[in-house]
Amino acid sequence: MTGDSAPAGRRRCVLFDVDGTLIDAVDNQRRVWRTWAGRYALDPDEVHRVALRTMPMETFARVAPDRDPLECLAALHELEDEDVRSGVYTAFDGASDLLHGLAPGSWALVTSNYEHRVRGRFARTGLPVPELIVDAAAVAEGKPSPVPYLLAARRLGADPGDCLVVEDAPSGVRSALRAGMTVWGVNAPSAVDGVHRHFGSLREAVPDILGFGTGGPRASAT
Template structure:
């Protein structure tokens, strides 16, 4: 709502949000998607039930996009409907950890957005920043691409 008020102050933010939802749902049905380089290798390499997706979007869109890119669908999705406060609040990542029954210090967050990096750090998790040319402040590690992070993420998950 804050973004709509800032970029389109002459329009009703609720109407703008409804239009955005319609556009996104249509995009899930008809859009062309390509997974990030390394995503398939990473997600197929992770043990089932060991990873979650934390998103400011909605689970039905995530599932649709993952299906279209032939990526495995996460068993745990924490979406915008699951929490009252999204990133940079730690709430979404803490809920994901709770759903797995693990403590935050045993979690690895792989993030491409500054608000997500902050959320993971505030949750007390290890945070690796990917897909940015410059590291997001305070991230524990930085990789310019997801592809560059794959072997390190798989090693982290396996305890290596």
């Protein structure tokens, strides 16, 4: 995708995934799922392997089909909330500079997590919180549906074609592509299928993301 600045009267916005994109929560997620598996006497490695590829309710159906899924979800939420209070979180290098460099109202978070946990993690890492967070409770369909990203664009008053999405996971990339947005991948050794550009780290992407967010020319897709 190529182009110049957005036409007059239109604005550009940057939409960020959270876990794996701005905040490194891999160890936290592994610990939560291992603890959850222990409560149900399940193989923690197998549970975590499945959880990496599926949404929680689907995970429960696969690894604990004889258990009440709502009970399983309540237990998971309890563990996740405790982890936000007591776990150690780290923002990826470049995240603070990037988010502080974007104009208020020009960016948002689009996450499969819940807003209170995102706010807790941001408070722990010192990252600024945007005016808009589209979380799991805000939509009936999560990623890879385009609904979360389309909702974020609508609430920011931006056309989907003027939105840049920064993601690290295949489901999020598919969601943004289906929403008709430009998608850049970060924090992975190789590009996720479909991304317009790939950066090995968030830090590498900071100058170009800031350039997009401030209305500079769009870099060509690769």
